[in-house]
Amino acid sequence: xxxxxxxxxxxxxxxxxxxFLTYYSLALIFVVLSAICIDSFYVFKDYEHxxxxxxxxxxxxxxSFNRFNNNKENNKYDSFIFGSSRSIAFxxxxxxxxxxxxHSSYHFDSLGEGIYGISIKIxxxxxxxxxxxxxxxxxxxxxxxxxxxxxxxxxxxxxxxxNESKLEYYYxxxxxxxxxxFIIAQIDYAGFKKxxxxxxxxxxxxxxxxxxxxxxxxxxxxxxxMIRDDSTRYYDRLIQAGVFxxxxxxxxxxxxxxxxEWLLLSNIKDIFTSHHTQYKIIISPLYNQIALxxxxxxxxxxxxxxxxxxxxxxxNEYTNNYGNYYEQSHFRTHVANQIFEDIYQTKxxxxxxxxxAPYVQF
Amino acid sequence: xxxxxxxxVIFFSILFLVYYFVLDEKTKFQNWLLLxxxxxxxxxxxxxxLSLLIGSTLVFFYLGKFIGAEYNSYKSSWYTKIAVIxxxxxxxxxKYMNFxxxxxxxxxxxxxxxxxxxxxxxxxxxxxxxFTFKLISYVIDIHRxxxxxxxxxxxxxxxxxxxxxxxxxxxxxxxxxIPQLLEKRIFDYSLAVDGSRQILWGLFQKLVIADNxxxxxxxxxxxxxxxxxxxxxxxxxxxAFQLYTDFSGYSxxxxxxxxxxxxxxxxxxxxxxxxxxxxxxxxxxxxxxxSWLTDYVFIPLNVEFRNYGNYGIILAIMINMxxxxxxxxxxxxxxxxxxxxxxxxxxxxxxxxxxxxxxxxIVNRFGxxxxxxxxxxxxxxxxxxLGLVIFRAKSMTQTLEYFSRMFSxxxxxxxxxxxxxxxxxxxxxxxxxxxxxxxxxxxxxxxQIDSIVKxxxxxxxxxxxxxxAFWFFSGEGQQFVYFQF
Numbered sequence: 001x002x003x004x005x006x007x008x009x010x011x012x013x014x015x016x017x018x019x020f021l022t023y024y025s026l027a028l029i030f031v032v033l034s035a036i037c038i039d040s041f042y043v044f045k046d047y048e049h050x051x052x053x054x055x056x057x058x059x060x061x062x063x064s065f066n067r068f069n070n071n072k073e074n075n076k077y078d079s080f081i082f083g084s085s086r087s088i089a090f091x092x093x094x095x096x097x098x099x100x101x102x103h104s105s106y107h108f109d110s111l112g113e114g115i116y117g118i119s120i121k122i123x124x125x126x127x128x129x130x131x132x133x134x135x136x137x138x139x140x141x142x143x144x145x146x147x148x149x150x151x152x153x154x155x156x157x158x159x160x161x162x163n164e165s166k167l168e169y170y171y172x173x174x175x176x177x178x179x180x181x182f183i184i185a186q187i188d189y190a191g192f193k194k195x196x197x198x199x200x201x202x203x204x205x206x207x208x209x210x211x212x213x214x215x216x217x218x219x220x221x222x223x224x225x226m227i228r229d230d231s232t233r234y235y236d237r238l239i240q241a242g243v244f245x246x247x248x249x250x251x252x253x254x255x256x257x258x259x260x261e262w263l264l265l266s267n268i269k270d271i272f273t274s275h276h277t278q279y280k281i282i283i284s285p286l287y288n289q290i291a292l293x294x295x296x297x298x299x300x301x302x303x304x305x306x307x308x309x310x311x312x313x314x315x316n317e318y319t320n321n322y323g324n325y326y327e328q329s330h331f332r333t334h335v336a337n338q339i340f341e342d343i344y345q346t347k348x349x350x351x352x353x354x355x356x357a358p359y360v361q362f
Numbered sequence: 363x364x365x366x367x368x369x370x371v372i373f374f375s376i377l378f379l380v381y382y383f384v385l386d387e388k389t390k391f392q393n394w395l396l397l398x399x400x401x402x403x404x405x406x407x408x409x410x411x412l413s414l415l416i417g418s419t420l421v422f423f424y425l426g427k428f429i430g431a432e433y434n435s436y437k438s439s440w441y442t443k444i445a446v447i448x449x450x451x452x453x454x455x456x457k458y459m460n461f462x463x464x465x466x467x468x469x470x471x472x473x474x475x476x477x478x479x480x481x482x483x484x485x486x487x488x489x490x491x492x493f494t495f496k497l498i499s500y501v502i503d504i505h506r507x508x509x510x511x512x513x514x515x516x517x518x519x520x521x522x523x524x525x526x527x528x529x530x531x532x533x534x535x536x537x538x539x540i541p542q543l544l545e546k547r548i549f550d551y552s553l554a555v556d557g558s559r560q561i562l563w564g565l566f567q568k569l570v571i572a573d574n575x576x577x578x579x580x581x582x583x584x585x586x587x588x589x590x591x592x593x594x595x596x597x598x599x600x601x602a603f604q605l606y607t608d609f610s611g612y613s614x615x616x617x618x619x620x621x622x623x624x625x626x627x628x629x630x631x632x633x634x635x636x637x638x639x640x641x642x643x644x645x646x647x648x649x650x651x652x653s654w655l656t657d658y659v660f661i662p663l664n665v666e667f668r669n670y671g672n673y674g675i676i677l678a679i680m681i682n683m684x685x686x687x688x689x690x691x692x693x694x695x696x697x698x699x700x701x702x703x704x705x706x707x708x709x710x711x712x713x714x715x716x717x718x719x720x721x722x723x724i725v726n727r728f729g730x731x732x733x734x735x736x737x738x739x740x741x742x743x744x745x746x747x748l749g750l751v752i753f754r755a756k757s758m759t760q761t762l763e764y765f766s767r768m769f770s771x772x773x774x775x776x777x778x779x780x781x782x783x784x785x786x787x788x789x790x791x792x793x794x795x796x797x798x799x800x801x802x803x804x805x806x807x808x809x810q811i812d813s814i815v816k817x818x819x820x821x822x823x824x825x826x827x828x829x830x831a832f833w834f835f836s837g838e839g840q841q842f843v844y845f846q847f
Binding site: 004005006007009010012013016017020023024027028031165167168171175178179180181183196197198200 | 367368781829
């Protein structure tokens with residue numbers, strides 16, 4: 001049989017490429033296996049506690065999913081809090097005070113969560129036959145603006161929820177773990193136990209550990225203890241660093257295309273309707289004092305009903321007071337507790353905002 | 363499906379094996395496979411617009427035939443005009459319609475007239491700027507009798523939709539590419555090895571340099587007002603390198619993929635940052651676009667204005683550069699970007715240097731250029747960098763804000779931005795890249811190292827180092843910048 005020179009050349013080429021890749025793969029497999037064993041981002045194995053002794057920034061969405069998956073058989077969850085890191089202020093333990101005794105709640109948040117992430121989580125719960133009796137969605141402009149799965153190891157959604165490639169998902173974490181900046185930061189932090197500015201997004205810059213509830217997935221930031229110990233020192237440091245800026249924009253002049261948001265929110269509403277869910281949509285009190293765009297508020301009211309929308313954005317007693325915030329982005333737990341009290345008693349607009357002291361202690 | 367995605371690796375591996383193992387030397391079947399793969403590749407990204415691609419391919423194929431059949435008749439000219447209007451019309455409709463409507467509405471508003479112009483909900487098809495240019499050059503070249511009309515529809519359609527180049531070029535010319543589709547393709551070992559190296563270099567540019575720079579440029583461009591003049595200057599330089607490595611990286615990968623399939627695709631970059639004036643820069647930057655526009659816009663205009671001396675050349679250059687700018691998108695910033703570059707040509711036109719071949723670069727025994735050449739390179743680079751600020755800005759207001767903040771007293775301060783120390787790593791990466799490119803500036807791509815690195819083991823070590831850099835230094839995945847054009 002005559003084999004053409006073209007084919008012989010190609011076979012030779014493939015052999016050389018395979019040889020080249022085999023040598024490389026052997027080294028790479030060793031490195032990748034080491035990364036999986038070290039598991040800096042807590043994604044390759046199951047854990048009960050994620051924050052004990054750990055200062056590495058984690059993908060909260062994946063953590064929430066894994067914890068939920070591990071606990072769902074033993075804890076008959078039927079009430080959920082959805083939102084971004086800003087929703088951390090809302091605690092299931094506090095919420096359950098307003099729910100009937102038979103309900104069991106879970107905090108299903110993600111870092112940098114968007115309306116896309118919330119929608120696929122709810123769709124996932126529906127698809128596995130999970131009951132959703134009560135739901136709270138913590139929303140803001142940032143949450144509404146994210147209508148696609150996000151890239152990056154801190155934000156990528158678990159493939160069981162997103163139905164996207166598992167390979168891409170794990171590749172994202174391995175790549176992040178092998179990134180030279182992360183490796184240097186990890187060695188530096190292990191050696192000196194000190195946070196440095198270049199470690200932002202990789203390590204927590206809070207010296208105090210986070211406290212977590214392994215059942216409800218509630219989280220207490222390390223800042224809580226720092227404020228409790230010496231609130232004056234805590235806020236003075238942030239004020240000096242210019243974190244609490246004065247010239248807050250208050251008005252949002254953007255014109256939003258809400259087509260994608262509308263679709264995702266409608267999907268959520270449909271699932272809530274089929275589950276007869278008691279839901280409340282809370283629009284976060286953000287320090288920037290930008291009121292959620294009227295177009296978006298109307299959209300939310302049209303989809304979920306005005307009676308279920310609680311708008312705390314814009315200028316109000318919460319947002320006027322920097323003591324209600326950990327920094328310029330996240331409001332504190334006492335604000336969330338107050339909001340719980342408000343929304344389970346009176347509809348917003350019918351009541352006055354309570355005055356919250358700047359240095360409220362826990 | 364990005365070149366740097368796992369999906370593409372799987373897609374291309376299957377295609378490569380079927381292409382050579384099953385369809386070895388069966389040119390027609392190989393073309394069919396390339397065409398179907400190209401449509402799959404395009405449809406994967408933009409299924410809705412696949413019909414537009416197929417439809418316009420069919421229309422231009424038959425228009426080409428009509429033009430060819432009527433060479434000696436006035437009809438040839440008419441068919442060519444219809445084809446050009448159709449091609450340009452497609453571009454205008456999809457890319458510029460809303461821009462024109464909004465601009466007219468603002469113009470009427472400025473003179474106190476109220477207008478009720480509504481914009482259309484138009485989705486811009488991916489790669490439209492690239493494939494329409496291929497179609498237009500095809501019919502013009504037939505009209506100019508540079509090529510014969512294609513006989514083989516599949517070969518023609520493959521030329522238009524060829525997957526490595528459809529999204530972001532290079533814009534291949536029909537006289538160079540279609541004949542390759544008609545020839546028997548024998549697997550060329552050297553070409554395949556060279557293509558693989560070129561892909562590796564392209565991936566290094568994209569994943570290690572461009573994606574890492576994007577982290578800093580995106581961060582600063584999102585809040586210009588928060589940063590000092592020196593930071594903005596540094597970020598402008600970063601953006602110049604980001605855009606270059608992003609687009610040049612893409613082009614290297616596309617050309618490399620083409621080589622693996624047995625094709626020689628037009629080069630797109632020739633180390634543009636070593637240019638000593640703007641004319642040389644444009645001969646080395648996005649070469650397939652600039653040569654296209656030179657042939658089909660500048661030269662005809664220059665002939666048209668030949669009686670006006672230097673003024674005619676200036677006018678032709680200004681129009682040409684305006685088209686270069688506007689080709690990138692429907693925004694006044696792109697128009698101003700084009701005009702800015704047009705203005706930079708004027709001293710060269712007036713001094714008569716524009717049509718002169720650049721002097722040969724002379725280097726000393728250490729390979730370092732003369733101080734005069736070095737100053738010229740740096741000043742050209744800075745002029746280009748300033749132009750790219752206009753290019754990157756979303757609006758002229760943002761451009762002006764950027765420049766006013768950059769050229770303030772704070773330009774003398776130390777740059778401050780998040781991750782500043784980590785950025786030193788990427789600066790180091792840029793320096794290494796620039797040095798390698800300088801050493802290899804006469805080669806098609808910097809990894810053509812056979813003549814300087816004789817030992818295979820050493821060459822492999824270099825490849826392994828680059829591959830490892832993808833893991834250890836790669837930034838967060840960013841789409842190729844030129845996909846938007």
